[in-house]
Amino acid sequence: MTGVAGAVIDLAAVAVLVVGIAGLWRRDLRALVGLLRIQGVALALVAAATAATQHDVGLGVTAVLVVAVKAGVVPTLLGRVARSDPGARESAPLINVPSSLVLAAALVGLAVIVGAPLHALEPGRAAALAPLGLATVLAGYLLLVTRRRALSQVVGLLVIDNGVALMTFLLTAGVPLIVELGGSLDVLLVVVVLRALLGTMRSRLGNVALDELRELHD
């Protein structure tokens, strides 16, 4: 893995994480969906460049799939929800933006420590980048647990999923195609289901933040 393709992989992998962390910074819901689209493109670039260096047709197919689903259909579906509620912002995250950025930095450190055995097992360049994927997963979790808007939670879920996908491309040049196809279909369907549920929530309950839904308890 040398030359242009290697540089593309490096840059795009870093971009996936940077965009994930930027999600913690932006509170505008439409901007959040835009970031998701950029992340999808960066992810597809990693897959495509890896496919090119390894002459892996299956991974090439996966790259096309990633662009279509993660940079195309999914952000478009979510963008429609965000636009139907103009000026929608994350009202008040449970942790304010500066603190969550500091936390994110700590999580990146954690990812580097946890990812060390991966690099030890495969001393190549791609495995060295794997902590970027782990850090993206952790940033997604942080987004998910600190945001109260339903749409932000969906974005958090998808950032986690993108982080896991980045790990697959970097470590194993993708999982078997049947798993990849099934997994992409699942992600697409989850988003469709959650979007429909959002629609039901709006029509039945109005524009609520999730923590106003507190009827179920013991």
Place this chain on the structure above:
Amino acid sequence: MALTVLLAPLVVALLLLVVRPGRRAEVLSVVSSLVVLGGGIALAIATVHGRVVHELGGVIRVDALSAVMVIVIGTVASLATSAMGRTLPVASDAATRRRAREYGVLVQVFVAAMLGAVLVANLGVVWVMVEATTIATTFLVGHERSRRAIEASWKYAVLCSVGIALAFLGLVLLYFASAHAGAGPRAATLDWTGLRALAPHLDPKVTRLAVGLIVLGFGTKVGLAPLQSWLPDAHSQAPAPVSALMSGVLLTVALYAILRVRTIADAALGVGFLRTLLVVLGLASLVVAAVMVIVQRDLKRLLAYSSIEHMGLVALATAAGTPLAIAAALLHVMGHGLVKSVLFLGAGEVHHAESTTTIANIRSLLRRRAALGGVLAAGLVALAGLPPFSLFASEIAMFRAEVGAGLGWAAGLALALLVVVSAGLLRAGRQMLLGPGEPAADPAPHRAIAPLVGALVVCAALGLVAWPLATLLHAAAGVLS
């Protein structure tokens, strides 16, 4: 045969898209479940002596363990689908018809996804199928469209998807480790038989991380504490047949994935790592269940916490891991599937008749609704682990196996917590069942009660005579050792 089992619910799902909701659609759903049950028995006969059935170019791989799971899915699905008509309003206008249709189709898709999870050879595809169950059931949990049902289904979909994402990350790491197991990158695999063969050569550090993530991920779906917070909400808000399917069998389908991964983990890491993890999760689940069952005020939530308890017990037996422990755990999975379905369907009948599931508002059922009250009484006795039902036998066998595996202290703690949970269940039962009253004018019809009685009789029979199941359960446990 395996393919027929998998296709039956999918074909019926397609048919239900065109058949008008009503009696005929209900019959179709039940037929699909019975085909699954019959297919499960046929697969069990084919695999009980150690044969493995491969179909669809090796994508489908059935051994005795898969066959046991198919039988449990078929049994619970038969019970659940036979009660579906009772929980739906009469399809009078286009909107209720559309929702009744959606309900019928999604239940079949849900059953198909569970079958897929236990019939495929590739752990990645198992993951895809388990996530597919989440997708199919999200709308089923929210079927009532009430504020609470919507809250429960949102929580369910988000928490389970997030949890299961961890498991996928774990599988990726396992795949990565298999590419570096000495047989070259081409040998990289997610087929669990292939992973089992490579296991002694897997890098321990990466495998430990992978197995931890996989167990936490699927553990979320099993409802093991501390990852259980979605479960009581989802199981209490879903319509009764869906609760029966979720509590009775979906939890154990997720556990099935952990059972498969355990053989790989033990071969790669020794028994210590996963055993410690499962003992911690199992005991934590029992503690949460014990505390919540005592303070519980709602019948369906009570049953949901009891499911967490039983999954904790099965997790402990899995931690012990001896063939005896696994066979006992599988018997427990069967017994729990039967009894929990009966009780959730019974709770649905209570809701139907009394318009409430608040324990304090339900009184003297044995006098007022003798048949329903009797079913609930027997079900609660079975769930509390009392004889003659099979849960008694399987709990004793699990505890004995745990003592034999050096987990006597955990078994002792579990037994103490079990007594607390059982006392809570029986106290709730006394509150709802006993007391003076006059027979109600509108008892539940025989066709609603008969399947429940049948299931309880089967559960009692399993507790008294192990034949013909013992051979199958030991064969299934043998697959894992």
